[in-house]
Structures are given as C-alpha cells and as structure tokens.
Amino acid sequence: MVSKKILDNLTKSSWTRAMFEAGAKLRQEFGDANVYDFSLGNPDIEPPQVVKEALKKAINSDIPKMHGYMSNAGYPEVRAALAANLRKTVGVPLEAKHIVMECGAGGALNVVLKTLLDPDEEVIVLAPYFSEYLFYTDNHGGKPVIVNTDPETFQPDPQRIYEAITPRTKGIIINTPNNPSGVVYSRQTLEKLAEKINEREKEFGTKICVISDEPYVKIVYDGVEVPSVFSIFKNSIIVNSFSKSLSLPGERIGFIAVNPLMGDTTSLVDGLIFATRTLGFVNAPALFQRILPESLDATVDVDAYRKRRDMLYEIITEAGLECLKPEGAFYLFPKSPIDDDVAFCKAALRYNLVIVPGTGYGFKGHFRLAYCVNEKTIINSQKAFEALLAEYK
Amino acid sequence: MVSKKILDNLTKSSWTRAMFEAGAKLRQEFGDANVYDFSLGNPDIEPPQVVKEALKKAINSDIPKMHGYMSNAGYPEVRAALAANLRKTVGVPLEAKHIVMECGAGGALNVVLKTLLDPDEEVIVLAPYFSEYLFYTDNHGGKPVIVNTDPETFQPDPQRIYEAITPRTKGIIINTPNNPSGVVYSRQTLEKLAEKINEREKEFGTKICVISDEPYVKIVYDGVEVPSVFSIFKNSIIVNSFSKSLSLPGERIGFIAVNPLMGDTTSLVDGLIFATRTLGFVNAPALFQRILPESLDATVDVDAYRKRRDMLYEIITEAGLECLKPEGAFYLFPKSPIDDDVAFCKAALRYNLVIVPGTGYGFKGHFRLAYCVNEKTIINSQKAFEALLAEYK
Numbered sequence: 001m002v003s004k005k006i007l008d009n010l011t012k013s014s015w016t017r018a019m020f021e022a023g024a025k026l027r028q029e030f031g032d033a034n035v036y037d038f039s040l041g042n043p044d045i046e047p048p049q050v051v052k053e054a055l056k057k058a059i060n061s062d063i064p065k066m067h068g069y070m071s072n073a074g075y076p077e078v079r080a081a082l083a084a085n086l087r088k089t090v091g092v093p094l095e096a097k098h099i100v101m102e103c104g105a106g107g108a109l110n111v112v113l114k115t116l117l118d119p120d121e122e123v124i125v126l127a128p129y130f131s132e133y134l135f136y137t138d139n140h141g142g143k144p145v146i147v148n149t150d151p152e153t154f155q156p157d158p159q160r161i162y163e164a165i166t167p168r169t170k171g172i173i174i175n176t177p178n179n180p181s182g183v184v185y186s187r188q189t190l191e192k193l194a195e196k197i198n199e200r201e202k203e204f205g206t207k208i209c210v211i212s213d214e215p216y217v218k219i220v221y222d223g224v225e226v227p228s229v230f231s232i233f234k235n236s237i238i239v240n241s242f243s244k245s246l247s248l249p250g251e252r253i254g255f256i257a258v259n260p261l262m263g264d265t266t267s268l269v270d271g272l273i274f275a276t277r278t279l280g281f282v283n284a285p286a287l288f289q290r291i292l293p294e295s296l297d298a299t300v301d302v303d304a305y306r307k308r309r310d311m312l313y314e315i316i317t318e319a320g321l322e323c324l325k326p327e328g329a330f331y332l333f334p335k336s337p338i339d340d341d342v343a344f345c346k347a348a349l350r351y352n353l354v355i356v357p358g359t360g361y362g363f364k365g366h367f368r369l370a371y372c373v374n375e376k377t378i379i380n381s382q383k384a385f386e387a388l389l390a391e392y393k
Numbered sequence: 394m395v396s397k398k399i400l401d402n403l404t405k406s407s408w409t410r411a412m413f414e415a416g417a418k419l420r421q422e423f424g425d426a427n428v429y430d431f432s433l434g435n436p437d438i439e440p441p442q443v444v445k446e447a448l449k450k451a452i453n454s455d456i457p458k459m460h461g462y463m464s465n466a467g468y469p470e471v472r473a474a475l476a477a478n479l480r481k482t483v484g485v486p487l488e489a490k491h492i493v494m495e496c497g498a499g500g501a502l503n504v505v506l507k508t509l510l511d512p513d514e515e516v517i518v519l520a521p522y523f524s525e526y527l528f529y530t531d532n533h534g535g536k537p538v539i540v541n542t543d544p545e546t547f548q549p550d551p552q553r554i555y556e557a558i559t560p561r562t563k564g565i566i567i568n569t570p571n572n573p574s575g576v577v578y579s580r581q582t583l584e585k586l587a588e589k590i591n592e593r594e595k596e597f598g599t600k601i602c603v604i605s606d607e608p609y610v611k612i613v614y615d616g617v618e619v620p621s622v623f624s625i626f627k628n629s630i631i632v633n634s635f636s637k638s639l640s641l642p643g644e645r646i647g648f649i650a651v652n653p654l655m656g657d658t659t660s661l662v663d664g665l666i667f668a669t670r671t672l673g674f675v676n677a678p679a680l681f682q683r684i685l686p687e688s689l690d691a692t693v694d695v696d697a698y699r700k701r702r703d704m705l706y707e708i709i710t711e712a713g714l715e716c717l718k719p720e721g722a723f724y725l726f727p728k729s730p731i732d733d734d735v736a737f738c739k740a741a742l743r744y745n746l747v748i749v750p751g752t753g754y755g756f757k758g759h760f761r762l763a764y765c766v767n768e769k770t771i772i773n774s775q776k777a778f779e780a781l782l783a784e785y786k
Contacts, residue, residue, distance in 0.1 A: 001600055001628070001655070002664040003511045009671075010663050042462045052455065059452050062445065067641045069435045103496055103645065106673035114532075118396045135671035139507075207394055235394070248460045250679030252496065252645070262394070270403050271395040278402075278528035280499035285678045286643030 014131070015360030016040070019345065023354035030352055036381035037354040038369040041179065041330065045305070045372070047247045048298035054291035067286055072277045073269075074101025074255075074284055081293035086257060090238075091231035098260050100272045101284035103252040105215050108239035109136050112211055112256060113171070114279060115271040117142040121170040123211075126156055128333065128363035130179045130213070142170070146362055154181040154324065154333070155189045162196040171209040172197070176226065177216040180361045180368040181333040182309075182326025184220060187227040194232050201235075210236040215254075216329040218245040218299045221306040224327040230259045242292070244330075247300045253288040305330050308371045311378045316369070319385040320393065332369040333358070337392040341367050347391065351384040407524070408753030409433070412738065416747035423745055429774035430747040431762040434572065434723065438698070438765070440640045441691035447684035460679055465670045466662075467494025467648075467677055474686035479650060483631075484624035491653050493665045494677035496645040498608050501632035502529050505604055505649060506564070507672060508664040510535040514563040516604075519549055521726065521756035523572045523606070535563070539755055547574040547717065547726070548582045555589040564602040565590070569619065570609040573754045573761040574726040575702075575719025577613060580620040587625050594628075603629040608647075609722040611638040611692045614699040617720040623652045635685070637723075640693045646681040698723050701764045704771045709762070712778040713786065725762040726751070730785040734760050740784065744777040 002010075016039060023037040046052075058066070073079065079096040087094050102108035113123065113136055122145045123137045129146070137144040147164045149156050161172065176185035197208050210233040217226055217240065229236050241254030256272055258265045276283070309332070313325055316334055323334035336344040341357040345367055348355050358366030371378065395403075409432060416430040439445075451459070466472065472489040480487050495501035506516065506529055515538045516530045522539070530537040540557045542549050554565065569578035590601050603626040610619055610633065622629050634647030649665055651658045669675070676682075702725070706718055709727055716727035729737040734750040738760055741748050751759030764771065 001602060002508055002660050005511070006508055006664040006667060007660065010660065010667060040462075042458075044458065044461075046457065047460060052452075055452050059445075059448050064439065065435075065437065067440060067643050068437075069433075069642045103500075104673065104675055106675050107496075108673070110673035115395055115399055118398070132671060132673075136673060139672060209394060249462045250460050250676060252675060252678050267395050267400065267403065271399040274399060274403060278525060279532060279672070280497065280501070280503035280525075280529060281674075282497055282499050282645060283643060285645050285681070287680070288678070 016356050019354055019356045022349055026349065026352050026354065033380070035352045035354065036377055036384055038371065038373065039354045039356050041370045041372060043244055043247045043249060043300065043330075043372050044374060045247055045300045048295070048300060050298045051246050051248070051291060051295045054294040055287075058287060058290050066290065070283060070286065072273050072283050074099070075289050078289045078292050081296060082255060085296040089228060090257075091228045092260055094257060094260055097269065098258045098265060100256045100269065100276060101289055102239070102254045102256055102276065103281045103284055104243060104254040105213055105239050105241035106132065106136075107252065107281050108241070108254050108256045109133070109211070109213060110139060110279060111272055111275045111281065112237055112239060113137055113140045113142060114275040115268070116170050116209060118170070120168065122166060122168045123170060124161060124164055124172040126174060128154065128178070128180050128358060128361035128366070130175060131360055131362070133173050145169070148363070154178065154183040156185060156193055158189065158192040158196040161193060162200060165197070165200040165208065167204040167206060169200070169206065169208050171211050173211045173213060174229070175213040177220060177326070177328025179216065179329055180331045180358070181324070182329045182331045183324065184224050184226055184328045187225065190227050190229070190232050197233070207235050212236060212238045214238055214240045215244045219302055219305060219330060220328040221302070221309065222327055226328070230261065234259065234261045245299050246295060248288065251285060251288045253284055253292070255284070305372070308375060308378055311375065312369060312371045315378065315382045315385055319382075319389040321389065330370060330372040332371065333366050334369070336365050336367050337389065339365050341365055348388050351388045353381065353384045353388060409749050412747055412749045415742055419742065419745050419747065426773070428745045428747065429770055429777055431764065431766065432747045432749050434763045434765060436637055436640045436642060436693065436723075436765050437767060438640055438693045441688070441693060443691045444639050444641070444684060444688045447687040448680075451680060451683050459683065463676060463679065465666050465676050467492070468682050471682045471685050474689060475648060478689040482621060484621045485653055487650060487653055490662065491651045491658060493649045493662060493669060494682055495632070495647045495649055495669065496674045496677055497636060497647040498606055498632050498634035499525065499529075500645065500674050501634070501647050501649045502526070502604070502606060503532060503672060504665055504668045504674065505630055505632060506530055506535060507533045507668040508661070509563050509602055511563070513561065515559060515561045516563060517554060517557055517565040519567060521547065521571070521573050521751060521754035521759070523568060524753055524755070526566050538562070541756070547571065547576040549578060549586055551582065551585040551589040554586060555593060558590070558593040558601065560597040560599060562593070562599065562601050564604050566604045566606060567622070568606040570613060570719070570721025572609065572722055573724045573751070574717070575722045575724045576717065577617050577619055577721045580618065580625075583620050583622070583625050590626070600628050605629060605631045607631055607633045608637045612695055612698060612723060613721040614695070614702065615720050619721070623654065627652065627654045638692050639688060641681065644678060644681045646677055646685070648677070698765070701768060701771055704768065705762060705764045708771065708775045709778055712775075712782040714782065723763060723765040725764065726759050727762070729758050729760055730782065732758050734758055741781050744781045746774065746777045746781060
C-alpha cells in the first residue's frame with residue numbers, strides 16, 4: 001500500500017532516531033540515571049515566565065472564536081508585532097505584509113520550497129546539515145546539491161558554493177547558528193558568499209534565494225554577532241520558529257519573513273500563503289500565535305545552555321577529543337577519534353553514551369552531542385567519556 | 394522567484410476566497426449587520442465547556458516539558474484514549490498503534506497521500522468536492538480523477554466509480570457528511586461501492602485505499618446513521634479533525650486512523666509517521682493533544698446547527714429555490730435557478746448575499762450556503778433571498 005519512495009526511506013535508518021532508540025533500550029536496562037543520552041535536540045529548559053503568563057491570560061480571556069480560523073497568513077496584529085520586533089535586528093524595513101505565520105520552521109521550510117521550486121531545480125545544502133533539508137527539498141520536486149563547509153571551522157566556503165551553482169540553482173539553505181556544528185557563520189564569510197552568488201546570478205541571469213533557517217538565532221554565547229541575512233543577501237527569506245527561543249517545540253509555531261529589499265514581494269507572499277493552505281498547514285496554531293506579541297522580547301535562559309556547553313566541552317576535550325568550541329545552538333560536533341564515526345558511536349553505547357554519527361549530518365568523521373540535557377547527565381557522563389576514549393589511546 | 398505552477402494557481406481564482414473578499418468589501422460599505430455572508434465554513438459555535446476546562450487545567454498544571462517534542466505519532470496516552478473512543482463507533486478492534494495524531498484533517502490528508510502515492514497514480518474524487526482535494530493530490534505527484542455523484546441525491550454512484558477505476562487507481566477520497574452538499578452517504582450505497590471496488594481490485598490485482606475525510610461525522614441531524622467506513626471497506630484510512638466537532642479549527646488538531654482489518658499495518662503507520670515528520674508537520678500541537686482524552690465524548694451544540702439548517706432551508710425553499718434537505722455538516726447546496734451558477738452568485742452580491750458557486754466544488758448549476766453564522770444573519774437574509782429570486786421568476 002505504501003509508496004516505493006517512502007518504503008525505501010523507511011529501510012534507510014535515520015541515525016538520530018536509531019541512536020535515540022538504542023538509548024531507550026539502555027534506559028530500560030540500566031535506568032535513566034545511568035544513561036547519558038545526547039542524541040536529541042529537545043529543549044529541556046522551561047518556556048520563559050512571560051510565555052506561561054500569556055498562555056494563562058489568553059485561556060482565561062475566553063474571547064469568542066479565539067480558536068477559530070483566521071487568515072491563512074496568521075492574525076494581522078501578530079504579523080505586525082513580529083515585523084516590528086524583527087525590525088530591531090534585521091536592518092531592513094520589514095512590515096506585517098512580509099510575514100506569514102507557520103507551523104514551526106519545518107512547516108515554514110516546506111512552504112518556502114513548495115512556493116519556489118519548479119521541477120528539478122536545485123537547492124544547495126551545506127554539510128554538515130540538518131538531514132531533513134534533503135527530504136524537504138525532495139518533497140517539492142527539487143534536487144539537493146550538497147556542498148561541504150570548511151572542515152576545520154565549519155564556515156561556508158564561498159568558492160565551493162560558487163562552483164556548485166548552476167543555471168538550475170533556485171536556493172541555498174543556510175542554518176546559522178548551525179545544527180549540528182553549533183557554529184555561527186561570520187559576517188565576512190556571508191558577505192563573501194553574497195558576492196559569489198551575485199556573480200553567478202549575473203552570469204546565468206537567474207535569481208537565487210538564500211533561505212535562512214534560524215531557530216537558534218537567540219541561542220548564542222560569548223557576545224558573538226549573528227549577522228542579519230536580510231542586510232547581506234537581497235534575495236532572501238528567513239524561516240524561524242519559537243521552538244528553541246521560547247522552548248515550545250511541540251506547539252509548532254513559527255514564521256516566514258520575506259526580505260522587503262527584493263522589491264515587489266506580493267506574488268511571493270501570495271504564493272507562500274497559497275502553499276500554507278494547500279499543503280494542509282492551513283494556519284499556524286491560533287492560541288500560540290495569540291501569545292506572541294507579549295513574548296517576542298523573551299528568550300529562554302540562554303546562560304543555562306552556555307554553562308552546559310562549557311561543562312561538556314571541558315569533559316570531552318579533557319578526555320582527549322578534538323572539538324571546535326561553538327558559539328551557538330546547543331550542540332557540540334567533535335571529531336571522532338577514528339574515521340568510522342558510526343563504529344565510534346556504536347562503541348559509545350557500550351558505555352551508555354548515546355551520541356549520533358556525523359554521517360547522519362552528511363559529515364563523516366565527526367559526531368553530534370546535544371547538550372540540552374540536565375547538568376547531572378553531563379557531569380555523570382565524564383567517566384563514560386574517559387573510559388570510551390581510553391580505548392582509542 | 395515563484396514557481397510556475399504556484400503562479401498559475403494564483404491567477405486562477407478560488408471561488409470561496411473570491412466570494413469572501415467580495416463579502417468583506419460589502420461589509421465595509423454596508424456594515425456587518427446588512428451583509429448576509431454564507432461563504433465560509435468557519436464554525437461560530439464555541440467549543441464545549443469541557444474543552445475550555447481541560448485547557449485551563451492543562452495550562453495551570455505547568456507540567457515540565459509539556460510544550461516539548463513528543464513522538465512524531467503523538468502522545469501514546471492520547472493515541473490510546475482516541476483508539477478506545479473510536480472503537481465505540483468504528484466496529485473494528487482499533488488500537489493506539491493504528492493512530493497518528495496530525496495537524497488537522499488537511500495536514501492528515503497530505504500525510505496520507507504522500508505516504509500512498511507513487512508518481513502518476515490516480516485518486517478518485519467525488520464531485521461536488523472540497524476543492525483542496527485536488528491540490529493535496531497534486532502536491533504528492535498524484536492525478537485526481539473526478540467522478541460525479543448522483544445529481545439528484547449527491548450519493549456516490551458505484552457504477553460510475555467502477556468505470557473510473559484503472560490499474561493506476563491508488564485511492565478514493567470520500568467525505569461524508571459532505572462538504573458542500575451536507576449529504577450523508579448511505580450504508581446501501583457504500584456497501585455497493587465496496588463490492589465494485591473489490592471487483593476492480595481482483596481484476597487489476599491492486600489495492601485501492603478508501604480515504605474517508607470525516608470532519609463532520611459528529612455534525613448530523615434527525616438521527617441519521619453515518620455508516621462506519623472501517624466496517625465496510627477493508628482497505629481504508631480515516632482522517633479527521635476536531636475543527637468542527639469541538640470548534641477548534643484554528644488550532645490544527647486532527648488524526649489519521651488506519652483500519653486494523655488491513656492486517657499488518659506496521660509499514661503503513663511507519664510511512665505515515667515518516668511523512669508527518671518530513672513534510673514538516675513534525676507532530677500535532679502538544680497542548681491540544683493533551684486536552685483530548687477528557688474531551689473525546691464532547692461535541693459542540695449540534696442542535697444549534699440543526700436549528701439554523703431548518704431556518705435557512707425554510708427561507709430559501711419558500712423563496713423558490715430547489716434544495717435537498719441535508720442531514721449533516723453545516724452546508725446547503727441548492728440548485729441555482731439558472732444554469733450559470735457563477736452569474737447567479739454575482740447577482741446575489743447585489744442583494745448583499747455572499748454565496749459560493751458550485752463551480753468551485755466541481756458541480757455547476759448549484760451553489761453553497763455555509764450556515765455556521767448567527768441566527769440573526771439567517772433571519773435577516775430572508776428579504777434578500779426573496780428579492781434575488783424575484784429576478785428569476
């Protein structure tokens with residue numbers, strides 16, 4: 001009954017899922033406290049108090065039709081509040097008409113790709129990548145073209161991207177702060193990339209849209225700058241969610257913002273609204289739209305994540321692992337001590353360490369640690385890392 | 394920047410939307426109270442009290458990670474409660490493992506079609522139809538094949554469907570109670586249809602999935618029976634939402650249920666979960682899943698809808714319109730007094746009546762009235778209908 005493509009995908013394992021399931025088995029056998037599961041990016045820090053208060057207020061207000069349909073683009077007052085809030089950082093004159101509310105960033109990305117892609121157009125994806133990008137692109141008839149970032153810094157390589165652009169390139173997905181590397185792409189790199197894209201656009205007479213997936217944009221440390229994509233790339237779209245910044249991943253609330261510098265954005269926004277409707281999202285969940293105006297200045301306790309990053313970074317580097325210290329998101333992406341990252345992650349399971357091979361992110365020889373877990377798990381993992389790494393000395 | 398197909402769709406007008414926009418203009422000019430807008434199926438009856446209480450309880454409980462990710466299929470306890478509730482009516486041994494929670498029925502239908510369809514497979518859609526079915530099918534590479542229902546009763550015509558089935562037919566979407574006709578498909582018709590489908594499945598050596606879209610299954614009147622699709626069609630999937638039964642359309646909460654009589658449903662359910670994830674839905678909104686176990690026996694005040702149906706039916710038939718009196722949903726689908734239903738609906742605007750041509754539902758010569766509006770609007774519309782119809786006498 002199931003389509004051949006889906007059946008085929010089911011037989012290929014998702015590494016994150018496979019590792020999470022291995023972890024679940026370990027927890028059954030050894031108990032929660034004795035398993036160090038760094039496999040899932042599920043925020044464990046609670047939403048900010050202002051979000052909780054706004055939810056209570058909204059529910060108690062009992063406004064008629066508050067759970068009803070609204071415009072497919074979202075509530076006008078929510079789009080206006082969000083545009084005003086984003087104007088503070090994006091450096092361009094964003095308005096409500098440039099915003100479409102969406103069911104999370106995953107929904108938003110599907111809507112964007114559906115709207116942009118003609119059959120067999122190409123989308124450049126930078127490795128290491130969030131593996132869903134490949135499925136999202138394929139869903140709408142596009143071809144993902146994978147380009148590696150610099151293997152030492154995980155910064156995009158503008159020259160490599162230039163070489164990968166063809167007349168069929170419709171978009172480039174960038175994700176900064178990055179999952180899985182945690183790296184924040186630098187202004188210098190992005191400006192260089194913009195030049196290279198402009199060159200190719202002129203050469204081929206095409207438009208290439210930079211699609212910036214920014215769920216971790218507020219989860220940054222050490223005062224690092226996250227450059228505004230809108231001020232660097234004229235043809236650009238931001239997709240984002242409140243899954244990480246407000247710890248609401250299960251509620252599927254996010255948005256698309258279109259760069260007003262593109263000029264007439266009417267047909268693009270109309271296309272996004274049409275795709276939101278016809279892909280079956282219909283609209284972003286009403287209640288969680290409603291609480292946004294009050295919550296837009298809030299962020300989860302980022303310093304708690306920073307502290308965990310520092311703790312885990314110290315543990316793994318002392319155990320002998322090589323790792324870039326990232327300035328954002330809640331992931332570390334260390335080098336595997338052996339080339340075969342899958343074998344290494346399997347070996348880790350013997351020490352009740354659940355970690356995900358870089359192969360799952362298109363980048364062999366590394367592995368991902370999601371440190372959105374409690375501090376105790378991090379502290380207790382130290383002996384396990386030491387014992388695991390002792391095998392490779 | 395926008396794909397050719399989307400641009401093309403944007404130029405084609407959606408009749409429901411066009412009429413709603415015409416209504417908005419009229420409201421600006423004449424004021425809300427003087428416009429009789431029957432264009433939108435946006436429930437105006439409030440959610441049941443038990444839903445409101447469950448929401449308050451959930452929000453006040455402040456359970457850690459209550460807004461976090463859960464399994465892509467939904468909370469296990471919610472799936473179990475839903476399976477137990479459905480077992481009372483579907484007549485088959487449904488279990489939690491046969492349920493996947495979704496972002497509304499629109500999301501659910503996209504997930505089902507993505508999971509089932511290989512390129513260029515056909516999906517039979519019965520006219521009059523909810524026009525989104527055509528987009529949903531096309532999204533996933535399928536070809537909609539439209540088959541008219543009986544023009545007098547709007548019941549499916551098993552012989553016509555038999556003739557439309559080819560070796561490439563993968564599914565048939567049925568929607569009962571129906572949007573836009575309000576008709577409930579009879580047991581006799583559905584049983585005959587099952588026979589005809591079985592014949593073709595044997596002839597072609599194929600499996601054809603009956604996809605039953607049931608958002609109005611609890612909005613029925615006069616004690617009419619809505620036959621259980623699972624007990625009639627072995628290869629069948631139910632998609633549903635709580636948009637209408639609990640008046641929560643803006644919150645995007647729905648589900649897929651797979652008929653356990655199909656035998657091994659593991660790969661099918663795994664496929665549905667995979668498609669839920671990779672289409673970017675990820676999971677049905679957490680909070681609205683959470684309130685379901687307490688809310689499953691509740692329904693909005695159906696008698697309020699029944700009363701409106703009776704009022705509007707009386708008004709339009711007394712004004713001279715021919716209309717089948719439907720036993721479900723909140724729509725009437727009268728015959729247009731002239732063949733050109735579009736011209737008739739345009740004429741209606743002159744009397745501040747906002748109604749949608751049957752052409753928008755693949756069924757010319759009729760028009761749709763959504764009576765999920767307040768009683769005053771219905772009562773006040775009487776003179777407008779009389780004046781409009783006087784033109785055609």
